Amino acid sequence: xxxxxxxxxxxxxxxxxxxxxxxxxxxxxxxxxxxxxxxxxxxxxxxxxxxxxxxxxxxxxxxxxxxxxxxxxxxxxxxxxxxxxxxxxxxxxxxxxxxxxxxxxxxxxxxxxxxxxxxxxxxxxxxxxxxxxxxxxxxxxxxxxxxxxxxxxxxxxxxxxxxxxxxxxxxxxxxxxxxxxxxxxxxxxxxxxxxxxxxxxxxxxxxxxxxxxxxxxxxxxxxxxxxxxxxxxxxxxxxxxxxxxxxxxxxxxxxxxxxxxxxxxxxxxxxxxxxxxxxxxxxxxxxxxxxxxxxxxxxxxxxxxxxxxxxxxxxxxxxxxxxxxxxxxxxxxxxxxxxxxxxxxxxxxxxxxxxxxxxxxxxxxxxxxxxxxxxxxxxxxxxxxxxxxx
Ligand code: PLP
Numbered sequence: 001x002x003x004x005x006x007x008x009x010x011x012x013x014x015x016x017x018x019x020x021x022x023x024x025x026x027x028x029x030x031x032x033x034x035x036x037x038x039x040x041x042x043x044x045x046x047x048x049x050x051x052x053x054x055x056x057x058x059x060x061x062x063x064x065x066x067x068x069x070x071x072x073x074x075x076x077x078x079x080x081x082x083x084x085x086x087x088x089x090x091x092x093x094x095x096x097x098x099x100x101x102x103x104x105x106x107x108x109x110x111x112x113x114x115x116x117x118x119x120x121x122x123x124x125x126x127x128x129x130x131x132x133x134x135x136x137x138x139x140x141x142x143x144x145x146x147x148x149x150x151x152x153x154x155x156x157x158x159x160x161x162x163x164x165x166x167x168x169x170x171x172x173x174x175x176x177x178x179x180x181x182x183x184x185x186x187x188x189x190x191x192x193x194x195x196x197x198x199x200x201x202x203x204x205x206x207x208x209x210x211x212x213x214x215x216x217x218x219x220x221x222x223x224x225x226x227x228x229x230x231x232x233x234x235x236x237x238x239x240x241x242x243x244x245x246x247x248x249x250x251x252x253x254x255x256x257x258x259x260x261x262x263x264x265x266x267x268x269x270x271x272x273x274x275x276x277x278x279x280x281x282x283x284x285x286x287x288x289x290x291x292x293x294x295x296x297x298x299x300x301x302x303x304x305x306x307x308x309x310x311x312x313x314x315x316x317x318x319x320x321x322x323x324x325x326x327x328x329x330x331x332x333x334x335x336x337x338x339x340x341x342x343x344x345x346x347x348x349x350x351x352x353x354x355x356x357x358x359x360x361x362x363x364x365x366x367x368x369x370x371x372x373x374x375x376x377x378x379x380x381x382x383x384x385x386x387x388x389x390x
Contacts (some may be wrong), residue, residue, distance in 0.1 A: 006373050009351030010179055010364040011203065011224035012328060019279045019368075026275075038272045042265055050261070050271075054278035061281060061289055062361045063234060064212050071234040071256060072264040072274055076200040077115075077221035081122035081230055083254040084173070084198055084217060090247020091196075091240045092170035093132055104134045106162045106169050110189060111142040111321075113150040113178025113359065115200060120173070130248045138162055138174070150181040152319040153303060153385060156190055164192050171196045171216060177204035179224070180355040182329030182362065183322045188214050196240055204326045206284060207367055208294035216240050224326070225366045228279045230273035258324070284367070293367050300365050301325035307378045313385045316365075317360075331360040340384060 007014040023037075030037040038345060040047040055070050064070065073079065085107065092105050109120035120139055127135035144150050162169045172191045175183040176199045181299055182356040184204060188211065191197055196216025205220040212218065223229035234256070241256045252258050258266050284293060308316040314332050316323065330339055331342045340361070344352050354360040365374055 004248060004348065006347075006376055007350040007351060008363040008365070008369075008377070010355070010362065011221075012229050013224050013364055014368040015280070015367050016283055016368045019276075019283050022279060023298040025275060029199055037275050040271060040342045042268055042271050046272065046347075047271055050275050050278055051269075053093060054274060054281060056232070056277065057281040057285060058235075061206060061284060062210060062212055064233070067238050068212060068235050069238055069241060069256070069260045070264075071236065071259045072234045072251070072269055072331070073234055073294075074230065074270055075232070077200060077219065077232055078118070078122075080127060080200070080219045080234065080256065081119040081253065083234075083250075083256070084119075084171070084219070085123045085126055086248050086250040086254055087242070087256045088171045088196060088198070088217070088240060089130060090137065090242045090250070093247045094242045094299060096133065096168060097246070099262070100336060103168065104136045106136045106138050106167050108138050108140045108169060108172040108191075108195075109160050110140050110159065110172065110174040111144075112153055113143075113175060113181040113182065113183050114186075114355070115178055116173070116175040117142070117144075119175070119200065120284075123173075133168070150178065150318070151226070151317050151322070152181055153185060153322045161191060164195050169195045171198045173198045173200075175200040175202075177201065177207075177324050177326055179203040179324075179327050180358060182316075182318050183325035184326065186321065189338075195315075196237065203234075203364075203366075204324070205294070206290060207297050207326055208280075209290040220384065222277050222280075223367075225280075227276035228273050230270040231277060233277070235364070296371065297325045297365075300369065300371050301328060303371070303374055303378055304328045304363060304365065307381050311381065311385055312390045313388055314381055326364060326366055328363045328365060329354060329360065330362070336388060337361075345383060346378060347376070349377060349380065352377075 026037045037361045107123055111117045111120055120312055124137045127137055140161050143154050146154050172195050198217045201218055202220040203224045219234040221232045243257055243259055244255050305316055308314045308330050313328050316330050351363050354362045
Protein backbone atom coordinates (compact mmCIF):
# COMPACT_ATOMS: atom_id res chain seq x y z
CA UNK A 1 0.00 0.00 0.00
CA UNK A 2 1.23 3.50 -0.83
CA UNK A 3 2.37 5.55 2.13
CA UNK A 4 1.83 8.81 0.29
CA UNK A 5 -0.43 11.15 2.21
CA UNK A 6 -2.54 13.80 0.52
CA UNK A 7 -2.29 16.73 2.89
CA UNK A 8 -5.15 19.18 2.40
CA UNK A 9 -4.40 20.96 5.67
CA UNK A 10 -4.88 24.73 5.94
CA UNK A 11 -1.57 25.24 7.69
CA UNK A 12 1.04 24.25 8.61
CA UNK A 13 0.65 22.80 5.17
CA UNK A 14 2.24 20.68 2.52
CA UNK A 15 5.84 21.40 1.49
CA UNK A 16 7.24 19.99 -1.80
CA UNK A 17 9.20 16.75 -1.43
CA UNK A 18 12.23 18.18 -3.27
CA UNK A 19 12.40 21.05 -0.77
CA UNK A 20 12.11 18.67 2.17
CA UNK A 21 14.83 16.41 0.75
CA UNK A 22 17.24 19.31 0.41
CA UNK A 23 16.41 20.48 3.92
CA UNK A 24 16.97 16.92 5.16
CA UNK A 25 20.50 16.93 3.73
CA UNK A 26 21.35 20.38 4.94
CA UNK A 27 19.98 19.57 8.35
CA UNK A 28 23.00 17.32 8.78
CA UNK A 29 25.66 19.33 6.98
CA UNK A 30 25.02 22.78 5.59
CA UNK A 31 27.25 23.68 2.64
CA UNK A 32 30.20 21.72 4.02
CA UNK A 33 30.25 23.70 7.24
CA UNK A 34 30.05 20.40 9.11
CA UNK A 35 27.11 21.92 10.97
CA UNK A 36 23.39 21.63 10.67
CA UNK A 37 21.69 24.62 9.09
CA UNK A 38 19.84 24.77 12.41
CA UNK A 39 23.10 25.24 14.27
CA UNK A 40 24.32 28.25 12.29
CA UNK A 41 24.68 31.42 14.30
CA UNK A 42 22.45 34.17 13.01
CA UNK A 43 25.56 36.38 13.00
CA UNK A 44 27.55 33.89 10.88
CA UNK A 45 28.49 34.42 7.24
CA UNK A 46 26.50 31.42 5.94
CA UNK A 47 23.32 32.57 7.68
CA UNK A 48 23.87 36.14 6.45
CA UNK A 49 24.00 34.73 2.94
CA UNK A 50 20.79 32.74 3.50
CA UNK A 51 19.00 35.89 4.70
CA UNK A 52 20.27 38.03 1.83
CA UNK A 53 19.45 35.40 -0.77
CA UNK A 54 15.97 35.01 0.65
CA UNK A 55 15.38 38.75 0.50
CA UNK A 56 16.72 39.11 -3.02
CA UNK A 57 14.67 36.14 -4.27
CA UNK A 58 11.53 37.57 -2.71
CA UNK A 59 12.32 40.92 -4.34
CA UNK A 60 12.75 39.17 -7.68
CA UNK A 61 9.59 37.09 -7.40
CA UNK A 62 7.34 39.93 -6.26
CA UNK A 63 9.14 42.70 -8.11
CA UNK A 64 9.49 44.67 -4.88
CA UNK A 65 10.59 48.27 -5.49
CA UNK A 66 13.51 49.88 -3.61
CA UNK A 67 11.26 52.01 -1.45
CA UNK A 68 10.01 48.93 0.43
CA UNK A 69 11.62 47.16 3.35
CA UNK A 70 11.39 43.39 3.86
CA UNK A 71 11.15 42.33 7.49
CA UNK A 72 11.21 38.84 8.99
CA UNK A 73 9.20 38.84 12.18
CA UNK A 74 7.95 36.38 14.78
CA UNK A 75 4.72 35.73 16.63
CA UNK A 76 2.75 34.59 13.60
CA UNK A 77 0.38 36.61 11.49
CA UNK A 78 -1.70 37.34 14.58
CA UNK A 79 1.13 39.46 15.98
CA UNK A 80 0.90 41.60 12.87
CA UNK A 81 -2.65 42.58 13.81
CA UNK A 82 -1.03 44.63 16.57
CA UNK A 83 2.21 45.53 14.78
CA UNK A 84 0.39 46.97 11.77
CA UNK A 85 -1.86 49.01 14.03
CA UNK A 86 0.91 50.45 16.23
CA UNK A 87 3.32 51.25 13.43
CA UNK A 88 0.87 52.80 11.02
CA UNK A 89 -0.78 54.85 13.75
CA UNK A 90 2.74 56.04 14.60
CA UNK A 91 3.31 57.03 10.96
CA UNK A 92 0.06 59.00 10.94
CA UNK A 93 0.79 60.65 14.27
CA UNK A 94 4.19 61.70 12.98
CA UNK A 95 2.54 63.31 9.97
CA UNK A 96 0.01 65.09 12.21
CA UNK A 97 2.58 66.21 14.77
CA UNK A 98 3.40 69.19 12.56
CA UNK A 99 -0.21 70.36 12.64
CA UNK A 100 -1.19 70.08 16.33
CA UNK A 101 -4.46 68.66 15.07
CA UNK A 102 -6.13 66.52 17.72
CA UNK A 103 -9.06 65.22 15.72
CA UNK A 104 -9.53 61.43 15.50
CA UNK A 105 -7.42 59.09 13.40
CA UNK A 106 -9.50 56.49 11.58
CA UNK A 107 -8.43 52.98 10.61
CA UNK A 108 -10.67 51.34 8.02
CA UNK A 109 -11.22 47.55 8.11
CA UNK A 110 -12.88 45.66 5.27
CA UNK A 111 -14.20 42.57 7.04
CA UNK A 112 -14.85 39.58 4.78
CA UNK A 113 -14.19 36.65 7.09
CA UNK A 114 -12.75 35.41 10.37
CA UNK A 115 -9.24 36.80 9.98
CA UNK A 116 -10.05 40.36 8.99
CA UNK A 117 -12.64 40.36 11.76
CA UNK A 118 -10.01 39.30 14.30
CA UNK A 119 -7.62 41.96 13.03
CA UNK A 120 -10.32 44.62 13.46
CA UNK A 121 -11.08 43.33 16.97
CA UNK A 122 -7.41 43.64 17.91
CA UNK A 123 -7.23 47.20 16.59
CA UNK A 124 -10.36 48.01 18.60
CA UNK A 125 -8.87 46.50 21.74
CA UNK A 126 -5.63 48.46 21.38
CA UNK A 127 -7.20 51.73 20.26
CA UNK A 128 -8.04 52.92 23.76
CA UNK A 129 -4.43 52.61 24.91
CA UNK A 130 -3.16 55.13 22.35
CA UNK A 131 -2.41 58.61 23.68
CA UNK A 132 -3.09 61.72 21.62
CA UNK A 133 -5.61 61.72 18.82
CA UNK A 134 -8.50 59.36 19.55
CA UNK A 135 -8.52 56.28 17.32
CA UNK A 136 -11.67 55.22 15.51
CA UNK A 137 -11.79 51.65 14.19
CA UNK A 138 -14.23 51.70 11.31
CA UNK A 139 -15.57 48.44 9.94
CA UNK A 140 -16.10 49.68 6.41
CA UNK A 141 -18.15 46.58 5.80
CA UNK A 142 -18.74 43.30 7.57
CA UNK A 143 -20.01 41.02 4.84
CA UNK A 144 -21.58 38.63 7.35
CA UNK A 145 -23.71 41.46 8.70
CA UNK A 146 -24.38 42.80 5.20
CA UNK A 147 -25.17 39.48 3.51
CA UNK A 148 -25.79 36.96 6.29
CA UNK A 149 -22.62 34.91 5.82
CA UNK A 150 -18.97 35.25 4.92
CA UNK A 151 -19.60 33.87 1.46
CA UNK A 152 -18.95 36.85 -0.81
CA UNK A 153 -17.27 40.19 -1.29
CA UNK A 154 -19.95 42.85 -1.40
CA UNK A 155 -19.62 45.67 -4.00
CA UNK A 156 -17.18 48.42 -3.07
CA UNK A 157 -19.89 51.00 -3.71
CA UNK A 158 -21.71 49.73 -0.59
CA UNK A 159 -18.72 50.09 1.74
CA UNK A 160 -18.37 53.06 4.03
CA UNK A 161 -14.72 53.91 3.35
CA UNK A 162 -13.60 57.00 5.23
CA UNK A 163 -12.93 60.04 3.06
CA UNK A 164 -9.28 61.06 3.56
CA UNK A 165 -10.08 64.60 2.40
CA UNK A 166 -12.26 65.06 5.49
CA UNK A 167 -10.64 62.73 8.03
CA UNK A 168 -7.22 61.46 9.07
CA UNK A 169 -7.09 57.90 7.80
CA UNK A 170 -4.04 55.89 8.89
CA UNK A 171 -4.72 52.90 6.63
CA UNK A 172 -7.29 50.66 4.97
CA UNK A 173 -6.96 46.99 5.90
CA UNK A 174 -8.22 43.81 4.27
CA UNK A 175 -7.42 40.10 4.16
CA UNK A 176 -6.67 39.02 0.60
CA UNK A 177 -7.67 35.42 1.22
CA UNK A 178 -9.88 34.39 4.10
CA UNK A 179 -8.58 30.94 4.97
CA UNK A 180 -11.50 29.81 7.11
CA UNK A 181 -14.33 30.91 4.82
CA UNK A 182 -12.59 30.41 1.47
CA UNK A 183 -13.20 33.96 0.26
CA UNK A 184 -10.52 35.59 -1.88
CA UNK A 185 -10.29 39.02 -3.48
CA UNK A 186 -9.88 38.67 -7.23
CA UNK A 187 -8.53 42.20 -7.59
CA UNK A 188 -7.11 44.92 -5.37
CA UNK A 189 -9.92 46.86 -3.65
CA UNK A 190 -10.18 50.38 -4.99
CA UNK A 191 -9.35 52.77 -2.20
CA UNK A 192 -8.07 56.31 -2.23
CA UNK A 193 -4.39 56.00 -3.28
CA UNK A 194 -3.37 58.58 -0.66
CA UNK A 195 -4.26 56.11 2.11
CA UNK A 196 -1.86 53.20 2.76
CA UNK A 197 -3.50 49.91 1.82
CA UNK A 198 -2.63 46.97 4.07
CA UNK A 199 -3.27 43.34 3.26
CA UNK A 200 -2.91 40.02 5.05
CA UNK A 201 -1.78 37.48 2.44
CA UNK A 202 -0.99 34.67 4.89
CA UNK A 203 -2.92 32.06 2.95
CA UNK A 204 -2.34 33.19 -0.64
CA UNK A 205 1.21 34.53 -0.38
CA UNK A 206 3.04 34.15 -3.69
CA UNK A 207 0.17 32.22 -5.23
CA UNK A 208 -0.23 34.81 -8.01
CA UNK A 209 1.43 38.04 -9.15
CA UNK A 210 0.76 41.08 -6.98
CA UNK A 211 1.40 44.77 -7.68
CA UNK A 212 3.37 45.78 -4.59
CA UNK A 213 3.17 49.47 -5.54
CA UNK A 214 -0.52 49.50 -4.70
CA UNK A 215 0.21 48.72 -1.04
CA UNK A 216 1.57 50.43 2.00
CA UNK A 217 2.11 47.06 3.64
CA UNK A 218 1.77 43.38 2.74
CA UNK A 219 2.28 40.69 5.33
CA UNK A 220 1.77 37.01 5.88
CA UNK A 221 2.75 34.08 8.04
CA UNK A 222 4.87 31.48 6.26
CA UNK A 223 3.17 28.25 7.27
CA UNK A 224 0.77 27.88 4.35
CA UNK A 225 2.51 28.72 1.10
CA UNK A 226 6.01 29.47 2.26
CA UNK A 227 7.33 26.83 4.61
CA UNK A 228 7.08 26.11 8.30
CA UNK A 229 5.43 28.14 11.05
CA UNK A 230 7.63 30.54 12.96
CA UNK A 231 8.28 33.46 10.67
CA UNK A 232 6.11 36.18 9.17
CA UNK A 233 7.14 38.30 6.23
CA UNK A 234 6.34 42.00 6.18
CA UNK A 235 6.85 44.14 3.10
CA UNK A 236 6.37 47.75 4.12
CA UNK A 237 6.84 51.06 2.34
CA UNK A 238 9.80 52.82 3.90
CA UNK A 239 7.99 56.12 4.50
CA UNK A 240 5.61 54.27 6.85
CA UNK A 241 8.45 53.19 9.13
CA UNK A 242 8.92 55.71 11.92
CA UNK A 243 11.20 56.02 14.90
CA UNK A 244 10.20 54.22 18.10
CA UNK A 245 10.07 57.56 19.94
CA UNK A 246 7.12 58.63 17.78
CA UNK A 247 3.56 57.36 18.15
CA UNK A 248 2.03 54.79 20.49
CA UNK A 249 4.17 53.05 23.10
CA UNK A 250 4.98 49.70 21.50
CA UNK A 251 7.15 46.71 22.30
CA UNK A 252 10.55 46.79 20.62
CA UNK A 253 9.86 43.50 18.88
CA UNK A 254 6.77 44.93 17.19
CA UNK A 255 8.54 48.04 16.00
CA UNK A 256 9.26 48.03 12.28
CA UNK A 257 12.01 50.63 12.63
CA UNK A 258 13.93 48.54 15.19
CA UNK A 259 13.62 45.47 12.96
CA UNK A 260 14.60 47.39 9.81
CA UNK A 261 17.66 49.03 11.41
CA UNK A 262 18.84 45.60 12.57
CA UNK A 263 18.22 43.66 9.34
CA UNK A 264 15.47 41.67 11.13
CA UNK A 265 18.08 40.54 13.64
CA UNK A 266 17.49 42.74 16.67
CA UNK A 267 17.20 39.46 18.56
CA UNK A 268 17.73 35.88 17.41
CA UNK A 269 15.53 35.42 14.35
CA UNK A 270 13.80 32.10 13.55
CA UNK A 271 16.79 30.98 11.49
CA UNK A 272 15.50 27.59 10.40
CA UNK A 273 12.11 28.96 9.34
CA UNK A 274 13.82 31.71 7.32
CA UNK A 275 16.06 29.11 5.68
CA UNK A 276 12.99 27.05 4.72
CA UNK A 277 11.27 30.12 3.26
CA UNK A 278 14.44 30.63 1.24
CA UNK A 279 14.19 27.10 -0.16
CA UNK A 280 10.53 27.62 -1.03
CA UNK A 281 11.38 30.81 -2.92
CA UNK A 282 14.06 28.96 -4.89
CA UNK A 283 11.52 26.25 -5.67
CA UNK A 284 9.08 28.88 -6.92
CA UNK A 285 11.74 30.50 -9.11
CA UNK A 286 12.69 27.09 -10.55
CA UNK A 287 9.02 26.55 -11.40
CA UNK A 288 8.60 29.74 -13.39
CA UNK A 289 7.73 32.27 -10.69
CA UNK A 290 4.36 33.73 -9.88
CA UNK A 291 2.83 33.81 -13.35
CA UNK A 292 3.36 30.08 -13.75
CA UNK A 293 2.24 29.13 -10.27
CA UNK A 294 -0.89 31.29 -10.71
CA UNK A 295 -1.82 29.31 -13.84
CA UNK A 296 -1.37 26.04 -11.99
CA UNK A 297 -3.35 27.26 -9.00
CA UNK A 298 -6.18 28.41 -11.22
CA UNK A 299 -6.33 25.07 -13.00
CA UNK A 300 -6.38 23.09 -9.75
CA UNK A 301 -9.08 25.28 -8.18
CA UNK A 302 -11.23 25.20 -11.32
CA UNK A 303 -11.12 21.41 -11.39
CA UNK A 304 -12.30 21.19 -7.83
CA UNK A 305 -15.00 23.85 -8.08
CA UNK A 306 -16.27 22.35 -11.36
CA UNK A 307 -16.63 18.99 -9.63
CA UNK A 308 -18.51 20.60 -6.74
CA UNK A 309 -20.76 22.67 -9.00
CA UNK A 310 -21.72 19.67 -11.11
CA UNK A 311 -22.52 17.56 -8.05
CA UNK A 312 -25.92 17.10 -6.48
CA UNK A 313 -24.44 15.92 -3.21
CA UNK A 314 -21.61 18.41 -2.65
CA UNK A 315 -21.77 22.18 -2.97
CA UNK A 316 -19.45 25.17 -2.73
CA UNK A 317 -21.14 27.89 -0.69
CA UNK A 318 -18.93 30.84 -1.67
CA UNK A 319 -20.14 33.02 -4.54
CA UNK A 320 -18.23 32.34 -7.74
CA UNK A 321 -16.71 35.83 -7.93
CA UNK A 322 -15.10 35.46 -4.51
CA UNK A 323 -13.97 31.87 -4.43
CA UNK A 324 -10.55 31.16 -3.01
CA UNK A 325 -8.04 29.32 -5.18
CA UNK A 326 -6.24 28.21 -2.04
CA UNK A 327 -8.94 27.10 0.40
CA UNK A 328 -11.86 25.38 -1.27
CA UNK A 329 -14.70 25.28 1.24
CA UNK A 330 -17.47 22.79 0.52
CA UNK A 331 -20.50 21.18 2.04
CA UNK A 332 -22.29 17.84 2.00
CA UNK A 333 -25.28 16.53 3.96
CA UNK A 334 -24.41 16.59 7.66
CA UNK A 335 -25.40 12.96 8.17
CA UNK A 336 -22.82 11.85 5.58
CA UNK A 337 -19.90 13.90 6.87
CA UNK A 338 -18.46 11.29 9.24
CA UNK A 339 -18.47 8.63 6.53
CA UNK A 340 -16.98 11.03 4.00
CA UNK A 341 -14.08 12.00 6.25
CA UNK A 342 -13.49 8.37 7.28
CA UNK A 343 -13.33 7.28 3.63
CA UNK A 344 -10.97 10.15 2.88
CA UNK A 345 -8.63 9.12 5.72
CA UNK A 346 -8.67 5.53 4.46
CA UNK A 347 -7.42 6.90 1.14
CA UNK A 348 -4.81 8.90 3.02
CA UNK A 349 -6.49 12.22 2.27
CA UNK A 350 -6.10 14.16 5.49
CA UNK A 351 -7.14 17.48 7.02
CA UNK A 352 -10.27 17.84 4.93
CA UNK A 353 -12.52 18.97 7.75
CA UNK A 354 -13.71 22.56 7.62
CA UNK A 355 -12.50 24.99 10.27
CA UNK A 356 -14.05 24.17 13.63
CA UNK A 357 -15.98 27.47 13.55
CA UNK A 358 -17.76 26.72 10.24
CA UNK A 359 -17.89 22.91 9.92
CA UNK A 360 -18.33 21.20 6.56
CA UNK A 361 -15.24 20.46 4.49
CA UNK A 362 -12.29 22.43 3.19
CA UNK A 363 -9.51 21.41 0.84
CA UNK A 364 -6.47 23.65 1.06
CA UNK A 365 -4.59 23.41 -2.21
CA UNK A 366 -1.62 25.72 -1.80
CA UNK A 367 1.29 26.13 -4.24
CA UNK A 368 2.90 22.86 -3.14
CA UNK A 369 -0.17 20.75 -3.94
CA UNK A 370 0.24 19.15 -7.39
CA UNK A 371 -2.69 18.91 -9.77
CA UNK A 372 -2.62 15.10 -9.60
CA UNK A 373 -3.46 15.22 -5.90
CA UNK A 374 -6.47 17.42 -6.61
CA UNK A 375 -7.48 14.80 -9.19
CA UNK A 376 -7.40 12.15 -6.48
CA UNK A 377 -9.80 14.21 -4.37
CA UNK A 378 -12.10 14.87 -7.33
CA UNK A 379 -12.21 11.13 -8.08
CA UNK A 380 -13.12 10.45 -4.45
CA UNK A 381 -15.91 13.06 -4.55
CA UNK A 382 -17.33 11.40 -7.65
CA UNK A 383 -17.11 7.93 -6.22
CA UNK A 384 -18.68 8.99 -2.94
CA UNK A 385 -21.56 10.58 -4.80
CA UNK A 386 -22.13 7.40 -6.84
CA UNK A 387 -22.34 5.48 -3.60
CA UNK A 388 -24.79 8.01 -2.16
CA UNK A 389 -27.18 8.93 -4.96
CA UNK A 390 -29.54 11.79 -4.13
N1 PLP B 1 -4.40 35.53 8.79
C1 PLP B 1 -4.81 34.52 8.03
C2 PLP B 1 -5.38 34.81 6.68
C3 PLP B 1 -4.69 33.20 8.47
O1 PLP B 1 -5.09 32.18 7.71
C4 PLP B 1 -4.13 32.96 9.75
C5 PLP B 1 -3.97 31.59 10.27
O2 PLP B 1 -4.44 30.62 9.74
C6 PLP B 1 -3.73 34.06 10.51
C7 PLP B 1 -3.87 35.33 10.01
C8 PLP B 1 -3.12 33.86 11.88
O3 PLP B 1 -1.89 33.28 11.71
P1 PLP B 1 -0.97 32.78 12.91
O4 PLP B 1 -1.56 31.52 13.41
O5 PLP B 1 0.37 32.64 12.27
O6 PLP B 1 -0.96 33.87 13.94
